[in-house]
Amino acid sequence: MAVEIKSKADIEKMRATCRLAASVLEYIEPFVKPGVTTDELDRLCHDFIVKAGAYPSPLNYKGFPRSICTSVNEVVCHGIPGERALNAGDIINIDVTTTLDGFFGDCSEMFVVGGEATPAAKKLIDVTRESLWLGIAEVGPNKRIGDIGAAIVEFAGKKHGYGVVDAFCGHGIGRQFHMAPQVSHVGRRGNGLRMKPGMTFTIEPMINEGTHECEILSDGWTAITRDGRLSAQVEHTILVTEGGYEVLTMRPGAWRPL
Numbered sequence: 680m681a682v683e684i685k686s687k688a689d690i691e692k693m694r695a696t697c698r699l700a701a702s703v704l705e706y707i708e709p710f711v712k713p714g715v716t717t718d719e720l721d722r723l724c725h726d727f728i729v730k731a732g733a734y735p736s737p738l739n740y741k742g743f744p745r746s747i748c749t750s751v752n753e754v755v756c757h758g759i760p761g762e763r764a765l766n767a768g769d770i771i772n773i774d775v776t777t778t779l780d781g782f783f784g785d786c787s788e789m790f791v792v793g794g795e796a797t798p799a800a801k802k803l804i805d806v807t808r809e810s811l812w813l814g815i816a817e818v819g820p821n822k823r824i825g826d827i828g829a830a831i832v833e834f835a836g837k838k839h840g841y842g843v844v845d846a847f848c849g850h851g852i853g854r855q856f857h858m859a860p861q862v863s864h865v866g867r868r869g870n871g872l873r874m875k876p877g878m879t880f881t882i883e884p885m886i887n888e889g890t891h892e893c894e895i896l897s898d899g900w901t902a903i904t905r906d907g908r909l910s911a912q913v914e915h916t917i918l919v920t921e922g923g924y925e926v927l928t929m930r931p932g933a934w935r936p937l
């Protein structure tokens with residue numbers, strides 16, 4: 680499938696929807712406290728997005744019943760918000776996707792409930808964040824898309840011994856939520872399509888403490904680690920530029936290297 684190249688006008692719309700998605704993560708952070716339910720976080724994000732004149736893309740997407748994904752502890756991705764109240768020390772990924780003016784923007788962040796993670800959880804989150812940025816550093820014109828996942832698996836998998844999930848990928852994004860190309864997080868060096876300026880896609884590594892293997896719960900969405908150990912994920916939407924890349928979902932205060 681051909682990979683869409685965004686026009687200048689398209690890129691402006693991508694910047695706007697991605698800026699909005701990122702601002703939702705900024706907005707929700709202070710609400711991620713012990714005792715809050717994931718349904719409450721969902722409602723807050725939903726209202727924020729709708730007030731901004733956008734649509735929360737997950738809602739009714741292939742039947743998904745909520746406006747964000749909330750993935751707690753052993754949940755790898757696609758956790759459905761519900762009545763579960765968060766406990767101090769839980770780790771949670773909040774994944775926000777917005778549709779604004781016909782364009783999708785997609786990003787996610789890890790939060791530690793109550794601020795204090797175990798050393799093991801903290802290390803998992805740190806390695807996951809760093810692996811995302813090592814992947815981002817591989818983005819640029821004429822570079823190969825396989826090098827993104829290669830950088831991620833070399834660092835999180837080979838160096839740190841974590842399980843790098845291969846059942847879910849990053850994805851092209853624009854007028855559709857998920858489109859070509861697929862962005863594997865366990866890619867191989869020198870493999871895959873060559874990136875071109877104007878392409879937009881996500882990178883969203885899921886890194887497990889133990890096995891990389893996942894199971895889907897009977898709700899048809901929630902992916903958990905097969906061994907019940909922790910999983911972390913962070914996601915950005917990236918634009919390939921003439922000079923390299925632009926992280927469209929960057930926000931003030933977000934983690935970045937250096």
Ligand code: MF3
Nearest residue numbers: 737740743748757774776785
């Ligand atoms: N935001 C997720 C991603 O990064 C997709 C969620 S699909 C949903 O691709 F239906 F679960 F919302």
Ligand code: CO
Nearest residue numbers: 785881883914
């Ligand atoms: Co995504």
Ligand code: CO
Nearest residue numbers: 774785786914
């Ligand atoms: Co997402």
